[in-house]
Amino acid sequence: MQIYATELIGSETYDDQGHFVGRVREFFIEPAEQPNRVSRFLLSRGRFAPLLARHDQVAQVAPGTIRLNCSERALEIYRPNEAWLAVRKDLLDQQIIDTKGRKVVRVNDVDLAEQRTNGNVELRLTQVDVGLPGAVRRLLQGVLAPAVVRKLQSNLPARTIRWEFVNLIEPDPLRRVKLRITHEKLEDLHPADLAEIMEHLSAAERQGIIASLDEETAASVLAELDERLTTQIVEKLDPEKAADILEEMAPDAAADLLAELPKETSEELLDEMPGLEAAEVRELLAFDPATAGGMMNTDFVFLGESSTREEVLQWMRSQDLNFDQLDTVVLLDGAAQFSGTVSVARIMMSGADQPLGELKTEPLLSVTADADEADVFDLFDKYNLRMLTVVDEHSRPMGAITVDDVVSRLVKK
Amino acid sequence: MNWAELSKWSEQLQARGTDFQKRVRSLRRRLALLLAVVGPGLITSNVDNDAGGISVYTQAGAQYGYTLLWSLIPMTIALYVIGEMCARMGVVTGKGLSDLIREEFGFRPTFFVMIAGFFVDLANVVAEFAGVAAAMEIFHVSKYIAVPIAAILVWVLVLRGTYRQVEIIFLVACVLYLSYVVSAIFAKPDWLEAARHTAIPSMHFNAGYLLMLTGLIGTTIAPWQFFYMQAGFVEKKVSVRQYPQARADVLIGSISCMVIVFFIIVCTAATLYASGQRGITDAAEAAKALVPLAGKWAGTLFAFGLLNASLFAASILPLSTAHVICEGLGFEAGIDNKFKEAPIFYWLYTILIVVGAGIVLLPHAPLWKILIFSQVGNGFWLPVVLIFILLLVNRRDLMGEYVNTVTFNAVAWVTAIAMIALTLVLTYTSLFPGSALAPTP
Numbered sequence: 111m112q113i114y115a116t117e118l119i120g121s122e123t124y125d126d127q128g129h130f131v132g133r134v135r136e137f138f139i140e141p142a143e144q145p146n147r148v149s150r151f152l153l154s155r156g157r158f159a160p161l162l163a164r165h166d167q168v169a170q171v172a173p174g175t176i177r178l179n180c181s182e183r184a185l186e187i188y189r190p191n192e193a194w195l196a197v198r199k200d201l202l203d204q205q206i207i208d209t210k211g212r213k214v215v216r217v218n219d220v221d222l223a224e225q226r227t228n229g230n231v232e233l234r235l236t237q238v239d240v241g242l243p244g245a246v247r248r249l250l251q252g253v254l255a256p257a258v259v260r261k262l263q264s265n266l267p268a269r270t271i272r273w274e275f276v277n278l279i280e281p282d283p284l285r286r287v288k289l290r291i292t293h294e295k296l297e298d299l300h301p302a303d304l305a306e307i308m309e310h311l312s313a314a315e316r317q318g319i320i321a322s323l324d325e326e327t328a329a330s331v332l333a334e335l336d337e338r339l340t341t342q343i344v345e346k347l348d349p350e351k352a353a354d355i356l357e358e359m360a361p362d363a364a365a366d367l368l369a370e371l372p373k374e375t376s377e378e379l380l381d382e383m384p385g386l387e388a389a390e391v392r393e394l395l396a397f398d399p400a401t402a403g404g405m406m407n408t409d410f411v412f413l414g415e416s417s418t419r420e421e422v423l424q425w426m427r428s429q430d431l432n433f434d435q436l437d438t439v440v441l442l443d444g445a446a447q448f449s450g451t452v453s454v455a456r457i458m459m460s461g462a463d464q465p466l467g468e469l470k471t472e473p474l475l476s477v478t479a480d481a482d483e484a485d486v487f488d489l490f491d492k493y494n495l496r497m498l499t500v501v502d503e504h505s506r507p508m509g510a511i512t513v514d515d516v517v518s519r520l521v522k523k
Numbered sequence: 524m525n526w527a528e529l530s531k532w533s534e535q536l537q538a539r540g541t542d543f544q545k546r547v548r549s550l551r552r553r554l555a556l557l558l559a560v561v562g563p564g565l566i567t568s569n570v571d572n573d574a575g576g577i578s579v580y581t582q583a584g585a586q587y588g589y590t591l592l593w594s595l596i597p598m599t600i601a602l603y604v605i606g607e608m609c610a611r612m613g614v615v616t617g618k619g620l621s622d623l624i625r626e627e628f629g630f631r632p633t634f635f636v637m638i639a640g641f642f643v644d645l646a647n648v649v650a651e652f653a654g655v656a657a658a659m660e661i662f663h664v665s666k667y668i669a670v671p672i673a674a675i676l677v678w679v680l681v682l683r684g685t686y687r688q689v690e691i692i693f694l695v696a697c698v699l700y701l702s703y704v705v706s707a708i709f710a711k712p713d714w715l716e717a718a719r720h721t722a723i724p725s726m727h728f729n730a731g732y733l734l735m736l737t738g739l740i741g742t743t744i745a746p747w748q749f750f751y752m753q754a755g756f757v758e759k760k761v762s763v764r765q766y767p768q769a770r771a772d773v774l775i776g777s778i779s780c781m782v783i784v785f786f787i788i789v790c791t792a793a794t795l796y797a798s799g800q801r802g803i804t805d806a807a808e809a810a811k812a813l814v815p816l817a818g819k820w821a822g823t824l825f826a827f828g829l830l831n832a833s834l835f836a837a838s839i840l841p842l843s844t845a846h847v848i849c850e851g852l853g854f855e856a857g858i859d860n861k862f863k864e865a866p867i868f869y870w871l872y873t874i875l876i877v878v879g880a881g882i883v884l885l886p887h888a889p890l891w892k893i894l895i896f897s898q899v900g901n902g903f904w905l906p907v908v909l910i911f912i913l914l915l916v917n918r919r920d921l922m923g924e925y926v927n928t929v930t931f932n933a934v935a936w937v938t939a940i941a942m943i944a945l946t947l948v949l950t951y952t953s954l955f956p957g958s959a960l961a962p963t964p
Contacts, residue, residue, distance in 0.1 A: 203625050216853030218630065240853065248630035312617025313762060342762045 574654025
C-alpha cells in the first residue's frame with residue numbers, strides 16, 4: 111500500500127499491548143545502511159523525552175496510526191544524529207535537483223511504499239511529490255479526514271520524481287559525506303543543463319556542488335555559467351582545486367575567467383597551475399578582450415600542407431586531441447607560415463595520397479591578434495566560417511577563433 | 524625662492540596630482556561597483572510613493588502645512604531598517620523571502636501568506652490603475668482609453684523585456700519623480716520654514732493630526748515591497764562581498780523616497796494650505812487646484828508625477844506578486860523564463876493586470892471601497908510579514924555571522940512594533956469611519 115509522509119506525521123503510535131506511546135514527529139533514513147528505507151520514527155510524548163522506534167519494531171502502518179510489535183520499554187531515547195536524513199526537516203519544502211527532468215524543484219510531499227518482512231513492516235521511500243496532489247495534502251491534512259483528503263487529491267494531475275533521480279542539495283560538506291550524497295548523477299548531465307540548475311541555487315549550494323564535482327565536469331560547467339557566478343565561485347574555491355579546474359578548461363575560457371578576477375587572485379591561481387598551461391593562459395591574458403587575440407584559443411591542430419590523408423589520419427590517431435577543435439585544421443607551408451585551412455570533412459573525402467595543400471578552403475583568411483572583434487564577427491558572417499586563424503606579424507599561426515566563441519560573445523551583447 | 528625649493532615644490536605638486544588621480548580612480552571604481560548592485564533598493568523604495576501614497580502626502584500638506592514634515596526622518600529610518608534586513612537576507616542566503624518562509628515554516632503558513640498577498644496586492648493594483656485614470660483625466664484623456672493602454676503597456680514591458688532592461692526602465696521612472704521637485708519650486712514655498720519643521724518635531728494632539736500621521740507612515744511601508752526587494756537582490760546574484768553596496772542601495776532608496784515625499788508635502792503646503800484649500804482629498808484634485816495658485820506647469824508636472832508613480836507601481840506590483848507566489852509555492856518564476864517554462868507565473872501576472880485594470884473600467888466601480896480594502900489589507904498583512912522577517916534574520920543557521928546584532932534587533936523590533944501599532948490604528952479607522960478617531964472630512 112502507498113502512504114504519504116503527510117499522513118504519517120502526527121500519527122498516533124501504540125505498543126504491542128495497545129497502549130498509546132506518542133505521536134510521530136519525524137522519521138529518518140540512514141543512507142549509510144539503505145538509501146530508501148525509513149529506519150527510525152521519532153515519537154514525541156509531550157513533556158517526556160522523545161523516543162525512537164526502529165524499523166524492525168513496527169508491526170503495522172496505516173494513515174494516522176502505527177502499531178509496534180514491542181513494548182514502550184524496548185524503545186531507545188532519541189539523540190540527534192547528523193548521519194540520518196530527516197524526511198520532514200531535510201526533505202519536505204526543500205529544493206532538490208530532479209536529475210531526470212534536469213530542474214530544481216521543491217518537495218511538497220514524499221510517497222512511501224509498505225513492505226512486509228518477517229513479522230514487521232518497513233516503509234520505503236519511492237518518490238517525491240512536487241505537484242498539486244502533494245500541495246493539497248499538505249494544506250488539508252488534519253483539517254479534513256484522511257480519506258476525504260485522499261479522494262480530493264486523487265483527481266489532480268500528478269507530478270512526481272522517483273527517488274533514484276532525486277539529488278539532494280546540502281551545502282555543508284561534512285553533512286554531505288555523512289548522508290552519502292554524491293553528485294555522480296549530476297556529472298552525467300550535460301554541462302549546460304547543470305549550469306542552468308546551478309543558477310537557481312543559492313551561493314552556498316552552488317559552491318557545494320562545484321566542490322564535489324570532478325575537475326573535468328566542473329570546468330565545463332564553469333564555462334557555461336553566467337560570468338558573475340563563475341568569478342564568485344572560483345574566488346571561494348580552495349586555490350589548489352580552482353587551479354585544477356582551470357587547467358581542465360580551454361585556455362581561452364580560463365583566460366576570460368581569470369581576467370574577471372582581482373589581480374592577486376588570478377596571479378595566485380596561475381602560480382598553482384602547471385607551467386605550460388599557465389604560460390598559455392598568461393599569453394592570452396595579455397591581449398585586449400575585445401580583439402581577435404582576446405577571443406582566440408591557442409589549442410588548435412596544424413599540419414604541413416604537403417602531408418596526405420593517410421599520414422594525417424595516422425598522426426591524428428596517435429595524438430590526444432580535443433574533438434571540439436577538430437572541425438578544421440590549419441595548414442603550414444615550408445617556412446612554418448600560415449598557408450590556409452582545410453575542413454576535416456574535406457580530408458575525409460580526399461584521395462588517399464592527395465596533399466592537403468590542394469584542398470584548401472578559399473579564400474585564404476586570417477587575422478592578426480590586434481584585429482577588432484567587430485571585424486572578426488563580420489568575417490564569420492560574410493564567409494559562414496566555423497573557424498578563423500589568428501597569425502602573428504610573421505604570418506605564423508598563433509591561435510584560432512571558433513564559431514562558438516563568436517556566438518557566446520554575440521549573445522552577451 | 525631658490526632652485527632647490529622650487530623643484531621640491533613642483534615635486535610636491537606632482538605628488539598631489541597623482542594622489543588626486545588615484546583618488547578619482549578609486550572613486551570611479553567604487554562607483555562602478557555600486558552601479559553593478561544598485562537597483563532593487565532604489566526601485567522598491569520609490570514605488571512606495573504610489574498613487575495611494577501621493578494622495579496621502581497631498582492631503583498631509585494641504586491640511587497641516589509643514590507641520591508633519593518632521594515625521595519623514597523617523598520614516599526614513601524605519602524604511603531603511605526593514606529594507607536592510609531583507610537585502611542582507613537576500614545577499615547572504617541567496618534565497619527570496621517567500622522561499623525562506625517556505626523552507627523554515629512549512630507549506631501551510633506559506634500558502635496563507637501567499638493567498639493573502641494575492642488579494643491585498645490585487646486591491647493595490649486597482650488603486651494604481653485608478654491613479655492612472657485620475658492623472659490622465661487631467662490631461663483630458665478618458666479612462667476608457669488611458670487604462671487599457673496603460674495595462675497593455677505594462678504587460679508587454681515585462682513580458683518582452685529581460686530583467687536588466689526592465690530594471691533600467693524602472694530606474695528611469697525613479698528619476699521622473701523629480702517632477703515633484705520642480706512642481707514644488709514653482710510653488711515658491713518658504714524653504715526656511717519647511718527646513719525648520721523637518722528638523723524639529725512638533726506634535727499636535729488632536730485626532731485628525733494623529734490620524735494623518737498614521738496614514739503617512741502606514742502608506743509608506745507596504746509589506747509586498749520587502750518580498751520584491753529581496754527577490755531583486757537574489758535575481759541580480761549579488762554576493763556577500765557586494766553587501767556594502769547593497770546596503771548603500773537600500774539607504775539611497777530610503778532617502779530618495781523621503782526626499783520626494785518632502786517635496787510633495789512642501790508643494791501642497793505652500794499652495795493649498797496657504798490659500799485655505801484644505802479639504803483636498805486626492806492627488807488629481809490637488810493637481811487641478813495647483814494651476815491657479817502656482818501656474819499651469821506646476822499642475823501639469825504634479826499630474827505627470829502621479830501618472831508616472833501609478834504606472835511604475837502598476838508594473839512592479841503584479842510582477843512582484845506573481846514572483847513571490849510562485850517562489851513560495853514551488854512554481855517556476857521570473858521574467859527570464861519563457862511563457863512555457865513558467866505558465867503559472869505568467870498567468871498570475873496577467874490576471875492581476877487584467878482584473879486590476881478591468882475593475883477601474885467598470886462604470887460604477889466601488890473604487891473608494893477597494894482603496895480602503897487595500898489599506899486594511901496592507902495593515903493586516905504587514906505585521907505577519909515583519910514578524911517572519913525578524914524571525915528569519917535572527918536565525919544563525921541561515922545568516923551565520925550576519926544575524927542581527929543586539930542593537931539592531933532592538934531598533935528593528937521597536938520599528939516593527941511601532942509600524943504594527945500604527946497600521947492597526949489606520950486599519951481600525953478605515954474600517955470604522957464613524958469612530959472617534961476618524962478624520963473630519
